[in-house]
Ligand code: SF4
């Protein structure tokens with residue numbers, strides 16, 4: 105009766121409703137605490153919306169009440185997989201403001217350690233990306249290689265992850281005596297390790313099927329989203345801060361910038377493998393060129409940069425990591441703004457996920473290699 | 482076929498290998514600790530004068546980014562009877578080790594060579610407040626660190642507490658007409 109009538113009238117407006125699915129924030133493959141809301145039509149993703157902020161620690165605000173030495177510990181914890189690259193960006197900003205001339209040897213130490221950290225970060229990506237695509241073995245290989253680097257870090261800085269090693273105007277300590285010997289041994293081992301990793305995963309049929317042509321993004325669109333680093337380079341844009349705006353001593357090294365063509369997940373993966381090889385070559389050149397000398401410019405114990413502002417860009421493993429520093433002349437900065445590459449790269453996921461299969465969502469998210477500590481700050 | 486055999490051979494080889502994992506608290510299986518390893522901060526003991534180096538000046542307390550330390554100073558009784566150069570000495574010191582981020586800033590700022598990152602790194606405790614290390618525990622950690630390593634103060638002439646040997650009464654310069662000759 106009444107029911108029949110309503111059923112009949114409903115018939116005209118009967119249409120499929122998109123299903124809403126929450127991926128995260130506790131999902132293990134979101135690489136931290138990150139929520140992705142997906143609207144699904146069957147197995148296809150119609151719309152995706154990233155929700156961030158679960159790891160917000162207020163680092164930028166904290167910077168306003170800590171002095172310059174203490175802030176370095178905060179920058180350790182932004183990108184917690186590539187700590188030294190974060191420290192370097194902040195110290196460079198403060199140095200630019202103070203007009204400091206950093207000694208050569210300090211720059212060599214910084215470059216070697218930062219490139220090692222890039223390899224460590226990419227090795228972690230390599231292992232975790234294997235897991236994301238359903239392969240169990242790569243993480244064991246990736247962590248084995250990363251462990252070698254981390255052990256060297258422990259010998260140099262005293263800590264495996266939160267180093268607090270780079271200082272405004274130089275570095276904290278000189279390298280230990282046996283460093284050159286150890287780093288040469290390490291580069292040999294890593295060279296073998298990278299080839300092994302490459303053989304294990306790159307051309308595996310299953311891996312290709314999961315990643316080739318998945319989550320493509322073209323160069324101009326990636327640019328529009330503000331992507332940098334491997335995500336942008338995979339789409340065919342040759343852009344690397346180390347080359348386009350060389351900082352420190354990067355103009356003294358010869359290295360290539362790997363560039364992809366399809367902008368799909370496989371390209372993003374393979375660019376990182378190739379980058380590890382380039383970083384190794386930078387390390388080898390740096391160790392050869394390095395000469396003894398001072399490691400710290402003359403800085404007062406409590407740094408007080410003059411009034412003004414500075415903006416520096418560095419190339420972290422995830423892209424263009426930039427720091428904007430405003431000082432009012434005191435011992436604490438007036439404002440610190442971090443341009444986090446993961447944050448910008450993450451926005452492009454809305455584009456990549458459109459019309460993708462739900463099974464590929466994790467593969468695409470993994471290929472961006474986000475660090476939530478840096479996204480949320 | 483050949484590939485399968487190769488894979489099988491590798492499996493067999495790995496099967497016969499000794500395990501590389503070890504039960505955790507086994508002291509013989511501990512990983513070696515590097516010389517520069519930064520564990521918890523510890524207070525050092527001045528063996529030359531049998532008292533701690535720390536004067537309780539609070540510089541480290543103010544520089545600590547997590548505000549996990551507190552210190553209190555007192556007049557050094559040994560200074561009063563002339564057996565020490567330290568005017569003040571530490572009375573109470575506490576570091577909340579579970580709050581410390583092992584950054585090493587306290588070591589950098591200390592002017593008296595009194596604090597050092599020891600090799601202590603285990604944090605599991607039975608009580609809720611067990612990780613709040615007070616002065617005796619910090620000094621014990623420091624003594625252990627000094628025994629294990631070849632730690633030496635960076636500025637011994639300034640920071641060792643032993644008073645300088647007084648030269649036996651020096652001959653007084655003769656006074657000639659109010660002008661001192663020496
Ligand atoms: S450890 Fe050093 S800085 Fe800290 S209170 Fe003692 S003497 Fe002062």
Ligand code: SF4
Nearest residue numbers: 545581582584585587
């Ligand atoms: S190591 Fe850092 S966090 Fe720990 S007590 Fe020293 S200054 Fe504070």
